Amino acid sequence: METTGQDEHYEAVLNKKILAYTTTLNRKWLAVNRTASTFISKYEGWLDTKFDLPKKGKKAVDLRGRPSKPFSDLSERAKIRKVKPLVETISTDRLLWATRVSLFKEGKHAAADLLKQSTEYSPSRPAKIRTTFRESLVKDKIISYTVDEALAHMVNCRMTKNVYHQTRLGLKEHGVNVYPSYDRIREAKKLCYPEGIEIYEFGASIPLQSLLDHTVRRVFQTFDLPEDFNFFEKYENAEFIFKWGCDGSSGQTEYHQSFNQNTHFILNEPQSNSDGDNDSDDCEQNRITDANVFLFSCVPLRLTFGITDSTNDIIWKNLTPSSTRYCRPIKFLYKKETKYNTCKEVEAIEDEIKSLVPIEIMINNISVPIHCKLVMTMVDGKVINNLTDTSSQRCFICKCGPKDMNDLKNIQQFKINENNLKYGLSTLHA
Numbered sequence: 001m002e003t004t005g006q007d008e009h010y011e012a013v014l015n016k017k018i019l020a021y022t023t024t025l026n027r028k029w030l031a032v033n034r035t036a037s038t039f040i041s042k043y044e045g046w047l048d049t050k051f052d053l054p055k056k057g058k059k060a061v062d063l064r065g066r067p068s069k070p071f072s073d074l075s076e077r078a079k080i081r082k083v084k085p086l087v088e089t090i091s092t093d094r095l096l097w098a099t100r101v102s103l104f105k106e107g108k109h110a111a112a113d114l115l116k117q118s119t120e121y122s123p124s125r126p127a128k129i130r131t132t133f134r135e136s137l138v139k140d141k142i143i144s145y146t147v148d149e150a151l152a153h154m155v156n157c158r159m160t161k162n163v164y165h166q167t168r169l170g171l172k173e174h175g176v177n178v179y180p181s182y183d184r185i186r187e188a189k190k191l192c193y194p195e196g197i198e199i200y201e202f203g204a205s206i207p208l209q210s211l212l213d214h215t216v217r218r219v220f221q222t223f224d225l226p227e228d229f230n231f232f233e234k235y236e237n238a239e240f241i242f243k244w245g246c247d248g249s250s251g252q253t254e255y256h257q258s259f260n261q262n263t264h265f266i267l268n269e270p271q272s273n274s275d276g277d278n279d280s281d282d283c284e285q286n287r288i289t290d291a292n293v294f295l296f297s298c299v300p301l302r303l304t305f306g307i308t309d310s311t312n313d314i315i316w317k318n319l320t321p322s323s324t325r326y327c328r329p330i331k332f333l334y335k336k337e338t339k340y341n342t343c344k345e346v347e348a349i350e351d352e353i354k355s356l357v358p359i360e361i362m363i364n365n366i367s368v369p370i371h372c373k374l375v376m377t378m379v380d381g382k383v384i385n386n387l388t389d390t391s392s393q394r395c396f397i398c399k400c401g402p403k404d405m406n407d408l409k410n411i412q413q414f415k416i417n418e419n420n421l422k423y424g425l426s427t428l429h430a
């Protein structure tokens with residue numbers, strides 16, 4: 001084998017030398033326009049150089065040119081070419097045995113055993129070994145958090161930026177890089193904010209249209225609708241139901257923040273509007289203060305695709321409707337929950353609801369209008385009484401007081417205000 005290799009190499013070196021010589025000769029010959037006399041005179045020196053042949057039989061290193069590569073460094077094709085004579089003359093059984101014996105000799109016992117396992121038993125065994133190996137790879141594979149998953153995890157665990165950062169670096173040091181960088185979390189966070197947030201002296205608000213638009217789009221991002229899904233083939237309309245409401249909270253910590261009192265007039269309510277709510281007092285009541293917060297929020301409940309006058313398919317459903325998880329703030333104000341404020345602010349939102357336009361969502365390149373329906377159910381007794389102009393001692397549907405309840409004859413006389421049925425039953429009847 002050794003000699004054959006050297007012979008091959010010698011021949012290659014010789015060929016290379018001859019090729020180099022003829023190329024140069026050709027170039028020079030053309031340079032003198034194929035005139036023999038000019039050629040001889042011009043290149044006398046070059047013609048006199050000795051063309052020395054490499055000596056045969058010398059060691060490969062002494063020969064000029066590229067020494068032959070070891071077998072393991074050869075390309076796949078070259079390897080196939082090299083072993084071709086072996087494969088053609090020796091049977092597979094013998095080759096396998098030979099391989100096993102030489103592996104064993106080299107101390108590669110595991111490899112030798114694996115070769116035996118995969119060739120000597122049932123024909124399905126190699127496939128089984130491979131599957132087991134691949135499965136074990138998948139099982140141990142570390143799956144990183146996506147940016148949104150990491151953000152959700154951060155919010156759920158109430159992690160601060162610092163805690164997140166430290167956890168991430170700590171894991172990284174132990175060779176587990178599963179958390180995305182905080183910069184990317186910040187980017188993802190920005191995507192959670194709707195457009196058009198307004199902040200003013202005594203509160204902040206988001207245009208309802210913008211808030212619903214953003215919420216619906218984000219919910220749609222979580223779907224995996226089939227690629228051939230065509231909305232108008234199966235359905236006629238899409239409706240997204242939200243619940244909304246408001247509540248006030250007083251006795252919040254005051255942070256001695258100085259407010260621009262010029263906005264005072266906005267808060268100043270007519271004195272005549274006072275009721276038994278103790279909000280009839282003086283100017284001190286209407287001073288802007290962060291002790292009272294009046295919050296309006298909405299919660300997405302479900303999305304249905306349907307055909308008019310037919311059953312609807314529920315596409316998405318809020319599984320935790322009472323949880324704050326999906327709660328979206330519409331606005332908050334540093335105001336007291338008075339009758340005047342409640343009526344005024346609820347009216348403002350109802351106006352916004354009336355002017356809502358359907359949200360156009362692209363589903364598989366088809367624009368589908370989503371109609372939003374908002375129902376005001378997130379209200380407590382105080383808000384209902386304020387809105388329906390009822391005292392807390394009377395039922396807001398039939399206006400009866402506790403005294404009339406026990407006389408069953410009165411049942412027929414109660415006049416039901418159907419408009420107020422949307423708020424549910426009064427606790428007085430319970």
Ligand SMILES: [Zn+2]
Binds near residue numbers: 395396397398399429
């Ligand atoms: Zn009643």
